Amino acid sequence: MAQLKDVLKKPSSFYDEFLRKPDNYQQDTHYCPGCGHGILHKLIAEAIEDFGIKDRTIMISPVGCSVFVYYYFDTGNFQVAHGRAPAVATGIKRTHPDAIVISYQGDGDLAAIGGNNILQAANRGENITVFFVNNAIYGMTGGQMAPTTLLGQKTMTSPYGRKATWEGYPMKVSELLSTLEAPAYVERIALTNGKNLMKARKAVRKAIQAQIDGKGFSLVETLSMCPSAWRMTPVDAKKWVEEAMMKTFPLGVYKDVLDEREVGSWHRALETVPIEKYHEILGLAHEGMEVEGDVESVPKIFRNPKVLIAGFGGQGILLLGQTLAETGMRHGWNSTWIPSYGPEMRGGTANCHVKISSDPIGSPVVSEPNILIAMNKPSLERFEKDLAPGGLLIYNTSMIDIKPTRTDIEILPLPATEMADEIGSLRVANMVIIGAVLEKTKILQKDVVLDSLNAVVKHKKFIPMNSDAINKGMEYARNYKG
């Protein structure tokens, strides 16, 4: 077992004793002799100590040999799913912008299973620091091929050597991420000799400082030794990093725009909004006109209206239904509105079901309407047969050139589209219909309908025209002699 304290002095951001470690060696790390992880831990711990950010720091342990990062760092700690550290880091950082969030990941974790997570976090410019340990292999699971495995390199799952035409090329994460605009700083380092260690130390500090300064995403890729899975001595492992790995993965700075960025420019502070304001924010503070509905004056068949409204998308079908449901609610009744949604709508037809009732409403589905509004021909053809005996059919003669066939229902043919055109906009045809419904059923009061429109209609400029249309619809229905 390599003893960290033998290599370098233990920084205070490491625990004195690794009490979370379930064995008897609580002074030692769990890493193999000659492993790069321990050295990188040490550099990170030292930076955390020197910057005085131990309390603010949250370390994320990945899945891989570094799964136990939390044994060592005396900081807040998360252990997370394989490859997901950048997503978890995002969740922590966005909700705790002042925390220093450090994601520590191996190459299987970051470049294979978590490939999209790191790419997207980098692209969003998450203000986090990522330490990426590239050891060209899966250490923990016993030496399988990683995305970073070199061409020709033999692993347990590439026993004849990695072949470009079979497994593709080693993935160059630093090069890849540095093509994105958002990342602030990306560098590749190695831990092989004194000179490289000095550079590594500088890079680690720079990447953490970038986050402290609120300058956005930084990533340090570390070429790291894995003597165990490589089946080499620690000395040979270092040599292999220098002689083989560095050829494919050249060291250096791949992106550095830190000087161009203002301090705090990628710090996403949260605004505090007093909860007393929530109802206003949520649009709940308004007081609409309300009346007490009276069913006694309503013809019996319309007392619990079950309305089916059908036509083309764009004819204001859904809005018509919502206006009725909203108005019903403001009479103190229960109401439901349910649209046909999805592909059916895209196919050009739209319909919705509205129920208004003084009793609680069970199923919101209108299978046997007592009011059917057909705005186009297919709707009349499809739904006429469903109308309850004695029910009311209103159909738009401007768009329908056939006649209803039922004789046991009340029928109001209405040239809604033409009337709307005369009023000034085809869009108010649905309001003409509402007028006719009001006149015929007497269940809803006109002034409440008009007030409801304020809540339902998005384009307020149409409201005067709407009221005109409702009046014309009422008038037409009143004067219609069938």
Next chain:
Amino acid sequence: MAKELIKGNEAVIKGALLAGCDAYFGYPITPASEIAHAAAKYFPLAGKVFLQAESEIAAIQMCYGAAGGGVRVMTASSGPGISLKMEGISYSAGSELPIVIVDVMRGGPGLGNIAPSQADYNQIVKGGGHGNYKLLVLAPNSAQEMCDLTMLAFELADKYRNPTVVLTDGFNGQMMEPVEFPEPVKKKPDKTDWAAMGDAKTRKNLINSIYLDPEEMEEHNVHLQEKYKKMEQNEVRYEDYKLDGAEIIGIAYGTTSRVMYTAVDEARKKGINAGMLRPITLFPFPKVKIRELAESSKVKAFLVSEMSNGQMVDDVRLAVEGKKPVNFFGRMGGVVPTVSELLEQFEKAAK
């Protein structure tokens, strides 16, 4: 305060903010997208975080991060996305993180369709992710409950440190109904004893689901099972619809229960003594009440209806223990049972 006519999906978000939700992470999918739309609109106005994730896999992990940091957080999706969230759900259950997940079920399997469904009961209530875990599962059947049960979900998630699901369907999400919104929640629980918030007080805390030592892992599992037992003791919720003296007991949740209210009323008009038990919590399941009904001499039979191949009915049968016949009527693939279909089933059960 006036009521608002609102879609169930939007009521979820208004309820969430009133419950003090601090962050929403999600990925669009029909028929749950209005939840994301409303979150995108309202969360920033309240100084809260809305972020569109790169996938449902990432969204639930962002929730893991936020919840582990001690804030109230949620996500929402439907079948294909919920399947992707299963990884994070299992981790959250293991790490005991209070996350609220809304599942607006649609037709499946596979890409299926976007029509309403209840085919993901087993996935949510029985597992779906790996390990011996349970989720608290709430099943609203109105826009009002979409608000109320979302708010309750945040309370229960915190109370038990457990991921909590609001399990609903495309119909309930798309339907508009009057909703009365309550006052915002003023006090949220203190989580400094376990959450890692990036400050001195919580520096010692670890969010974790790994226990390498099998004995320790078992101990953690025992702890979780004890917690689930407490939920079964304290959190069962159901609605009693004309159960008193009923002979045929309908059991349905969500949209199917809406159809069943009407079917019960119609059946009664025809002289059938029908009633309905509507589970509001699917875990914990109202099995004690169902057993009690099964043991009552008055009760002749049960009728379970779901928009599925029959998933909840297994739980009903376990509770009934063969004491009375349990009939099942299901529609699949996005088809909603009709009142006349259920009425026919009540008639059949009464024979």
